Amino acid sequence: MRPWQAFSSTEIITRTDEQTRKLGQRLGQSVTGPLTLALTGDLGCGKTTFVKGMARGLGVDKRYPVTSPTFTIINEYPAAGGLRLCHLDLYRLGSVEELTHIGCDDLADTGDAVIAVEWPALLVADRFAFDLELTFAFDADYHRVISFFAYGQIGANMLSRLFP
Numbered sequence: 456m457r458p459w460q461a462f463s464s465t466e467i468i469t470r471t472d473e474q475t476r477k478l479g480q481r482l483g484q485s486v487t488g489p490l491t492l493a494l495t496g497d498l499g500c501g502k503t504t505f506v507k508g509m510a511r512g513l514g515v516d517k518r519y520p521v522t523s524p525t526f527t528i529i530n531e532y533p534a535a536g537g538l539r540l541c542h543l544d545l546y547r548l549g550s551v552e553e554l555t556h557i558g559c560d561d562l563a564d565t566g567d568a569v570i571a572v573e574w575p576a577l578l579v580a581d582r583f584a585f586d587l588e589l590t591f592a593f594d595a596d597y598h599r600v601i602s603f604f605a606y607g608q609i610g611a612n613m614l615s616r617l618f619p
């Protein structure tokens with residue numbers, strides 16, 4: 456069960472990875488400040504593909520290839536407007552405390568960070584406050600069903616910019 460009541464939700468189906476990337480790019484372009492984003496869904500559902508698009512929308516320079524943080528746990532990229540994109544994949548993380556050991560204990564200090572977290576369960580259990588949750592699922596045709604949920608005002612504002 457989700458720890459917070461979702462304000463609103465929207466569902467989009469993407470048929471190609473390019474469409475998922477474009478959707479991520481649109482979200483990135485709609486960001487106006489710090490944001491926390493949980494990306495949930497099975498292996499290969501398109502979470503990293505989405506974040507690659509987000510990076511472009513946030514103005515991360517093309518010289519930085521956006522790769523999956525599966526082994527590094529966190530990848531960070533400078534973005535436009537003084538923001539930075541922190542892309543986490545907690546699939547291999549044993550406990551929230553391990554985040555401190557790898558030097559990312561400032562996650563709660565989101566002053567300039569757009570934080571996108573794949574496999575966020577440990578942080579959700581720790582009651583980390585996400586503004587948005589995106590759930591990724593396969594449909595019968597192997598397309599991706601991407602649902603957007605907003606928690607709190609920042610998330611709701613984001614969704615109304617994204618889907619006016």
Ligand SMILES: Nc1ncnc2c1ncn2[C@@H]1O[C@H](COP(=O)(O)OP(=O)(O)OP(=O)(O)O)[C@@H](O)[C@H]1O
Pocket residue numbers: 469470471472473474475496497498499500501502503504505523544573591598599
């Ligand atoms: N509509 C689609 N959206 C996103 N990816 C798609 C789509 N159709 C096919 N793909 C392919 O599915 C794969 C998605 O991989 P991706 O690494 O983004 O998944 P992931 O959810 O991050 O997985 P993991 O949980 O292992 O990190 C890519 O190989 C991509 O090319």
Ligand SMILES: [Mg+2]
Pocket residue numbers: 502503504523544573
């Ligand atoms: Mg991934």
